[in-house]
Amino acid sequence: MVGVKDGRSLIDKDFQRQLLQLDANFESVWDAESPIQEYSIAAFEESSSGETQISPWVTAAAIDGKASVFLGTPLGVGKRYYISVKAKNAAGHLAICNSDGVMIDAVPPQKGTVKIGVETDQAIDARARWLPISVYEF
Numbered sequence: 001m002v003g004v005k006d007g008r009s010l011i012d013k014d015f016q017r018q019l020l021q022l023d024a025n026f027e028s029v030w031d032a033e034s035p036i037q038e039y040s041i042a043a044f045e046e047s048s049s050g051e052t053q054i055s056p057w058v059t060a061a062a063i064d065g066k067a068s069v070f071l072g073t074p075l076g077v078g079k080r081y082y083i084s085v086k087a088k089n090a091a092g093h094l095a096i097c098n099s100d101g102v103m104i105d106a107v108p109p110q111k112g113t114v115k116i117g118v119e120t121d122q123a124i125d126a127r128a129r130w131l132p133i134s135v136y137e138f
Helices: none
Strands: 005-007 023-025 037-045 050-053 059-060 068-072 079-091 092-096 102-104
Touching: 005 079, 023 037, 023 079, 037 068, 068 079
Parallel strands: none
Antiparallel strands: 005 023, 023 068, 037 050, 037 059, 037 079, 079 092, 079 102
């Protein structure tokens, strides 16, 4: 299998704010000996002690190579999750590929304070220019 990307678009996501769903897209697999009979997907949580499967393997349609895992329990903010895709051919052989995972970020950026110069009793003439920021698609 060539690869699995996080999210439903062609661009692999690294972060997402959705807490009850993981999305993935993948390229169809071709087998010279026998046709692919089934694609299955499951979700996993990464941790320092290894990985934990958090959803059962479910059949995924390969029509557009996009699949979602819907979860009954919310994902943990700040944790990393990935999707695993299995392709099974007519002889029962499996090919498995994992996405590189997404980090759950459900908290928006917080407003901060900008301090320019050294705090003294003297007035400081300072000017600042804000440049636009770019945010990854969620």
